[in-house]
Amino acid sequence: MRAIMIAGDFQLEAPLKARRIVVAMSGGVDSSVVAALAAATGAETIGVTLQLYDHGEAVGRAGSCCAGRDIRDARAVCDRLGIAHYVFDHASSFKSEVIDDFADEYLAGRTPIPCVKCNMGPKFTDLFALARDLGADCLATGHYVQRVMGRQGAELHRAHDPARDQSYFLFATTSAQLDFLRFPLGGMPKPQVRELAAELGLGVAGKPDSQDICFVPDGDYASLVKKLRPEAETRGAIVDESGKVLGQHRGLIHFTVGQRRGLEIGGAPEPYYVLRLDPETKQVVVGPKRALAVRAARIEGINWLGGDHAGPITAKVRSLAKPVPARLDGDRVVFETPEYGVAPGQAAVLYAGERVLGGGWIAETERAELLPA
Incomplete structure (x- = not known):
């Protein structure tokens, strides 16, 4: 006890x-x-x-x-x-x-x-x-995060156990909510x-953790999207950056930026990755990994918990990614070195050490200069 x-x-x-x-x-x-x-x-x-x-x-x-x-x-x-x-x-x-x-x-x-x-x-x-x-x-x-009382009030920090940390998913927590929340x-x-x-004799002691997205328990999110939005099954072309058609796809919902598997294209001189998705033309644009390099990302809906923090920061652009050195320039997150697989729709979450400073939704990315092959 x-x-x-x-x-x-x-x-x-x-x-x-x-x-x-x-x-x-x-x-x-x-x-x-x-x-x-x-x-x-x-x-x-x-x-x-x-x-x-x-x-x-x-x-x-x-x-x-x-x-x-x-x-x-x-x-x-x-x-x-x-x-x-x-x-x-x-x-x-x-x-x-x-x-x-x-x-x-x-x-x-x-x-x-x-x-x-x-x-x-x-x-x-x-x-x-x-x-x-x-x-x-x-x-x-x-949730596996920590609420720490700081000089200016309650702060949101990463969990003690990094393997369980859920701070990336809570970046939008407001200061008012944090005052009322306990973790x-x-x-x-x-x-x-x-x-x-x-x-304590709780019957759920051995219950498995929830997997995948809660409303897609079988992991087949594409089928759910097709059920809700039948037009999501619209086919289109897989093209390289010059516009050359390399193959066909069964719908944009099967792809995300940075994806390599499932492209089903032939004749590429090296492994190709998804660089971007064009909903207007229904095209999946692919290219070599070096073309994925991003120097900055513009974010929307910024939620700031960092008070007057002005020191070094790191940014995390995927839930399973490690935070990398960056700086916040207005609504742009600028990476110290090129970052890969930065996808619009995901979040960029900002940290100062273990503290969550805030974050926002990635609206668009700025491509870095192409690195040598």
Whole structure:
């Protein structure tokens, strides 16, 4: 229990028994342990789950958060802990703000990140309103990031365990939201979280982590986009930068910038990669890897958490990429050395060491001078 109490520092003023914590529960092991940590503080704890699919679909869906089985698992955990659990139907807003946006982004030749859009909409904005309506002192989630109190207030930092860090997906968190949010797992490795779940007798202790995009549990996102937007199946040409036709494709939704596999072209003098997608001509433009080199990216919808920070920064342009030295020049992220595979639609997230300074959506890229072969 001592380990549980140490891990469960919710940064709330005493007495904790007079406090109320709302926990966002997806039905997985992470949010379930957060609920246990919250309950262990002595504060009144309420579990809240958003149902993000219509009821009939949710009951039969497996392997994705906030679906039928996951709602049952969240309720079972709350029963085990002796805390209240509420389910709110947000299927309509999830479809319009996340799923439809996902399909439209692919049609526009961009590579979307639906997890960020979900955090910006149903998971944070909607949950915030619910938590405040319930009179909560904070909203706790199972994200692997850290909330650190700095000189100018709450700061967002990378997780202690770099393999689990989710800060890239939370760059759009606002300062006001950060004041209200708590991330109890940010300083813990995942094995310890599972150990706590087993120690507490939670039935989800051995439950596998969710894979891929939650609303595409089989990983076949192209089929989902085709179902929502039949025009996404429009065929077109695969061309090199001179316009020479090298092959044909089955739809832009099957490609993203930096992709090498699945091009099915012949006669190229060296391995070719996707350089850009043209939704107007339906062309996939390909070329050698050196043509992917980008010196800067213009970003939109910038969310800044860095206060008056003016020191060195790094930028991360893909969820699995490592942050690289860069600088922010207005709405442009300028890389110290050419960066590869920078795709419009993705996010550029800025860091100062472990601290998240903010970020924005990549709108377009500036190509570096072609490097020698």
